Amino acid sequence: MSELDELLSGALKRVAESGDPTGVADAIRSRVDAGDIGTPAQSSDFGGGGLLGLLPWVGLVVVAGIVGGALGVSGAVGRPAGEVVTDVSIAIGESSAAYACVDGPRVGRLPAGTRVLAVGRSEDSLSVGVRDPDSFGSTIWVALGDVSLDGGSAALEALPTGGTCVETTVALEPEPEAAPAPTADPAPGPTSAPKPHSAPGPTDGTAPTITQYWLTPDQYVYHNYPADNSAVLHALASDNAGVTGVDISWSGVHSGSATMTFSGGNWQYSYVVPNGTSFGNIVFTLRARDAAGNFSAPVSMTVRNDSAPD
Amino acid sequence: MCWRVNRSRPLERRTDVSVQTAEGTRVDLDLFVAQEYGKVVAAVGLITGDREGAADAVQDAIVGYLARPPKNQVSNLAAWITVVASNRVRDRYRSRAAEERALARVGVEPEGVDDALGLLDVDVLNALNSLPLQQRQVCTLHYLLDQSVETIAEGLGVSSGTVKTQLHRARKALAARLRREDHHE
Numbered sequence: 333m334s335e336l337d338e339l340l341s342g343a344l345k346r347v348a349e350s351g352d353p354t355g356v357a358d359a360i361r362s363r364v365d366a367g368d369i370g371t372p373a374q375s376s377d378f379g380g381g382g383l384l385g386l387l388p389w390v391g392l393v394v395v396a397g398i399v400g401g402a403l404g405v406s407g408a409v410g411r412p413a414g415e416v417v418t419d420v421s422i423a424i425g426e427s428s429a430a431y432a433c434v435d436g437p438r439v440g441r442l443p444a445g446t447r448v449l450a451v452g453r454s455e456d457s458l459s460v461g462v463r464d465p466d467s468f469g470s471t472i473w474v475a476l477g478d479v480s481l482d483g484g485s486a487a488l489e490a491l492p493t494g495g496t497c498v499e500t501t502v503a504l505e506p507e508p509e510a511a512p513a514p515t516a517d518p519a520p521g522p523t524s525a526p527k528p529h530s531a532p533g534p535t536d537g538t539a540p541t542i543t544q545y546w547l548t549p550d551q552y553v554y555h556n557y558p559a560d561n562s563a564v565l566h567a568l569a570s571d572n573a574g575v576t577g578v579d580i581s582w583s584g585v586h587s588g589s590a591t592m593t594f595s596g597g598n599w600q601y602s603y604v605v606p607n608g609t610s611f612g613n614i615v616f617t618l619r620a621r622d623a624a625g626n627f628s629a630p631v632s633m634t635v636r637n638d639s640a641p642d
Numbered sequence: 643m644c645w646r647v648n649r650s651r652p653l654e655r656r657t658d659v660s661v662q663t664a665e666g667t668r669v670d671l672d673l674f675v676a677q678e679y680g681k682v683v684a685a686v687g688l689i690t691g692d693r694e695g696a697a698d699a700v701q702d703a704i705v706g707y708l709a710r711p712p713k714n715q716v717s718n719l720a721a722w723i724t725v726v727a728s729n730r731v732r733d734r735y736r737s738r739a740a741e742e743r744a745l746a747r748v749g750v751e752p753e754g755v756d757d758a759l760g761l762l763d764v765d766v767l768n769a770l771n772s773l774p775l776q777q778r779q780v781c782t783l784h785y786l787l788d789q790s791v792e793t794i795a796e797g798l799g800v801s802s803g804t805v806k807t808q809l810h811r812a813r814k815a816l817a818a819r820l821r822r823e824d825h826h827e
Contacts, residue, residue, distance in 0.1 A: 336817055341785040343766035344688060348786055351683025351697045357675040363705045370705025372729050546774050548815050 347395035536624035540571035542578070542631050545618060562604040562636050567592065569599060569628065578620045585612035585637055592618070605637050612637060668674045671708070678720045685782045690731040691771060699727035718797025721783050732775055749766060769819040777812035780805055 344410040363370065405566040504596070545567040568577040578599040581589035586609045592599040615633045679700065687696035703726040707719070716722045770778055783789045783797075791809065795802040 336813060336820075337785070337818070338780070340761070340766060340813075341788075343763040344770070344782065344786045347763050347767050348681075348688055349693055350680035351700065353675045353679040356701060358670065360675075360701060360704050361710070363701075364708050367709075368705055369703035369709040370707075371726060426753065435696035447655045544774070548811075562773055640761070 334623045348524075373381060446616070504619055536573050536622065536626065538622075539626040540569050540575050540620035540628040541620050542569045542618060542628050543566050544568040544622050545631050547633055547635065563604055565592070565601045565603060565616055565633060567599045567618050567620070567631075571620070571622045571626075573622055573624065575620050577620055578622050580616055580618050582614050582616045584614040585610040586614050601633065657733045667684055669808045671704075674704075674719060678723075681787055682720050682724050682727070685786050686727045686731065688767075688770065688782050688786060689724070689728040689775070692731050696727070700706055700724075702730065703727040716797070718789070718793055720787060721789060721794055721797030724783060724787075725779055728775070728779060766816075769816045772819060773815060775810050777808050777815070780808045781812045781816075784809060 548564045567578050578592040580601050587623050592601040616633045617630045619630045659667035683700050686700055703723045707793045783794050791802050791805045795805045
């Protein structure tokens with residue numbers, strides 16, 4: 333055990349206040365007798381398409397880095413505007429920060445070599461739902477071809493059918509209109525491949541939501557102090573059609589703006605205080621956006637640019 | 643309601659009394675309460691910063707487990723109850739700001755801390771409170787309840803790698819925070 337481990341273990345044990353068990357067991361029995369259901373576990377407590385710990389877990393390794401183009405960004409998915417695409421139904425859904433599905437949009441990323449636990453499979457067995465390594469409450473759906481199952485196909489069959497790939501209409505940016513072909517030319521020219529169904533989809537009026545945001549290591553950065561002059565801002569966001577980006581801007585003793593990048597299951601931006609910045613607060617404002625141009629309500633975090641510690 | 647309480651044994655032998663849940667899992671309620679309840683309440687209090695609400699949340703979670711148990715056996719009930727109870731406390735605080743206000747109310751500022759509590763302990767507590775919820779849960783299970791990475795992973799239904807990752811990130815953040823506090827002194 334390292335010095336840090338000993339420090340943490342000792343301090344937490346000194347600080348913690350134990351509960352008094354006197355009469356607790358009887359009180360619990362009385363409540364259950366009376367039909368009280370207490371606090372049943374929720375699927376979001378641990379993720380996985382059902383209550384926690386209920387599924388036969390299968391380990392798998394991401395073979396190729398699953399790097400998603402943002403849902404709906406022109407070219408990233410490569411589909412015409414409004415096309416009905418195969419999307420994915422996420423078991424836990426709203427809090428998932430990343431997902432992918434066979435022939436469907438891919439949002440977010442799982443680096444190659446990531447070892448995760450599979451918690452379910454799609455009805456067509458082409459996708460597996462895996463526990464988000466950064467969020468116990470989220471399931472990420474990935475194409476089966478992108479992962480290597482520990483137990484092979486037999487292990488896959490042991491997984492419950494926890495989610496299905498469903499037909500979902502997502503609003504994509506329209507492609508540039510092609511120049512009209514000359515109508516007077518009777519000669520049969522080369523024909524382009526027929527486009528799949530391209531009926532316009534319904535307008536997405538649902539704004540994304542930033543569900544969680546935090547700073548690491550904490551709210552301070554130290555001016556001109558090489559080891560501590562940066563902070564990383566993190567955010568989790570959700571949207572019915574997928575979050576395409578999170579914009580960040582800041583003001584105060586230093587101002588600017590940038591776009592957060594998706595890494596490790598959350599949106600991140602590493603901020604470094606420039607030399608010469610005055611001491612004081614820097615207020616960061618985050619807003620998530622989707623492909624339809626909807627923006628989430630802004631959330632703010634404050635970093636204090638302080639003097640370098642002695 | 644399918645559960646039943648074995649009342650045939652004398653009170654002085656309560657540690658042998660067990661409850662059969664709706665799914666047939668036998669839980670030695672008295673033994674769990676005697677051996678684990680105090681520590682689990684302590685863990686939930688540390689994770690949430692709501693020490694007063696921790697006991698209620700833990701009892702609610704135990705009642706929920708008995709009344710509507712999960713279909714599969716829970717191998718690490720202490721971790722299970724800790725996470726469910728702390729998540730429910732978290733749910734009561736609808737925003738991080740509200741949670742931070744609750745953390746402030748429990749007296750983690752140096753001037754509000756019991757004299758018997760060293761400043762270093764206060765620093766550790768403050769550093770823990772700065773972590774995201776899941777890192778706080780894993781840290782508390784590991785350092786307070788002395789659960790191994792494998793035991794935590796088994797209890798939470800996640801891979802050991804996931805727990806290791808969360809623990810690694812937490813240790814890194816805690817070390818940076820504590821180093822900074824040390825520099826301030």
